[in-house]
Amino acid sequence: MTYVVTVDTCIPEDTPEMDPLQRAGAVALIEDGFDSVRAIEGPDGVEVDLLDTIVAVHPGGALLKVIVDAPALAFAEDSVRALVDELLERTELLADWTIERCEVELHQDLAKASLDAADGPDAPPDDPAARKARHAEPPTPEGADESDDAEAKATAVRTQMLRLADDLRSFPPVMFGVLDNDNDKDNEDGEREDGDDGFAVPPESARLAAGALVYATDILVDELFEDVQVLTQEDAAVAECEGPLWHLERLPDRYALQYDAHFARRFLVTAIAMTTRFTDGSFERLSCVAEELALRFLLSRTTMTLELYDLLDDDVSAALEAFADNVYEDRDHEWLYDDSTDGIDESPVGVTLGVAPMEFKTWFTPFKEGRYVHPSAANESEAAA
Template identity: 30%
Template sequence: MTAELEPPVGAVTLDALQQEGIAAVLDRHLALVEGVSGPGEADIDVLDYRITAHPTGANVVLALDAPSLLAAEQAAASVLDELVGESEVLTGWSVAHPEVRITEDEFNQRLAAAGEVRPDDELEAAVEEALEHTAETPRTMDVEQWRTRLTELSAQLRAFDVDTFAGPGEPAERARLAAGALVHAVRVVTDEVFFDELALAINNATVADAVGLLVLEELPPCYDNRYDSLFARSFLLASAAVAARLTEPGWTPPRSVAEALALRLIVNEARVVLEAAELVGWDASGPVFAAFADQAFGDNAHEELYEIDLPRPEDADDETTVQVGKVEAELRSRGLAFDQWFDPRDEDRAGLHPYLG
């Protein structure tokens, strides 16, 4: 059985990192499914599965041991509907185009063809071949589709003129693509922070301990043992604030360290999008966004955090602890200490979200 999982209507296309994240979520849930009740309380086993994420959703292929094709169809729909309904990450997603991709006779033929292997491996071999033959080719956007999409999104960036991205000798089209990529990156980073927050909450972990995160690993590593789910929720609000100002007339630079770091992640993702879409290479996008950064950030004090090396408290001896204290004091004097990241630099708390206060 195969089916398409589709995001909510109007959702942006998934980039490479989002596709990896969605595939990881689906894999985590499907790995826990061993079987499902079919018609007449028949037990239907889920033998194996394949997940292929693509820019417009994900294709899922299920190998089921069912008494009939109808029972298999119902079981597959039940499994996928329940998966979508229970996952917060997949809120608004839907199951579409469920269909049989291999009949019972075809499967039996492949099972018989597997007779060359040991009897205990016959079923596994047949399932493996069936899954390989039923996997669909992912639907992808070509270069021109990406060009059109990013050009359309560039109109949403109202805080800056497109000329902001047009450094000396830079073509106007590249500037528009950079502006559109920045808007697209806002959506990507927002989704990725949601995913990372959920992963940290489920595992009661920090970034230092977690694996498979999408974006929070790109924050300064000196504090990675402090980035937990509570931090992720606060960071999401800070990133939302600075992102929203990108779509408003006029521009207010990042008001806090967290906002500056969020904008940095958005810029990096925009460059990833341009490179992945084969529109602007990584090296070529550097000068384009350097021109933007000169006007957007106000200062680059947050960049210093990436050069700081702080050992974990449990790994530090007395001498190291003293040195860490000196580094922390220096950071605090410049408003860069971890517990200052969400404080407004101008000390004006008007407009600050209560959650961050």
């Protein structure tokens, strides 16, 4: 059976975070280590086949997705841990790194429900698209169980999102439409104004929006990873794919024949790199077209998750809109969804307006010098530079 093992590795405590050059070096070392392995000898001499890997390095370590073929989940986890342990130990520059987590991510309630229903009237449908729809709802949040009513679930999710808000370190409340303290003022009705004939977003709503973005990030990354698996298994591009896809089929149609498994891996790594900068405090600006599209998906997933739990009121919507307005430098990427604007970036009008290049081959090219694109996603010529 094929298992996807998630491994979180961290640099030693009290060690300065890695800069972009160090991160690029770490990617190369880890990928070279995996490339030298085809199979792993697991517990009791059981051989576990290494099928694929995805490496995403961030300032504090690396997130690894290791795909293996193993007879059981325990063999998959134990074998991958042993492999990564050995890889780090034999690589001098990584020898002090530690493994914080090594597991196959399965939601216990969904797994139990699938097992219980395997031979009964509620057995999961054979059609992959139907299974996708059935399991589209995010996992039951902490503090809630299946016996809880919708209101209790919504309360638990809201509490979890508010707790996660502190993890979005790159964005102060003002990015979500909250007033700076120095500019706060009350109108004659006692309501807070923003000084431009509008009203500020309440801090609580901004905090909920921030936490929802972090909450939705985990969901988005897992769904993009599933898209990678589907395209890899079918060895097809999105335009030819028969299996269910979460997000990549919602990219601009004009390039659908070029969204293959290799592209999907680059897009996944881009989404991870972007959201890592959101949470580690290093984000400055979006780096490339692919990041603009990844943010589009993150905002969509965040909105859908809030709607699912009836948490998307006008104030939270306003907070997300303010966030998008502040993070996007422009919305030129939306023209990719309008075939009538194909080539506008190369037209006299586009040049006059300063439209950035948007043709497919430029999606992973930094907008400007100094913008960060993950080495595993960058164009080969740029990664080598």
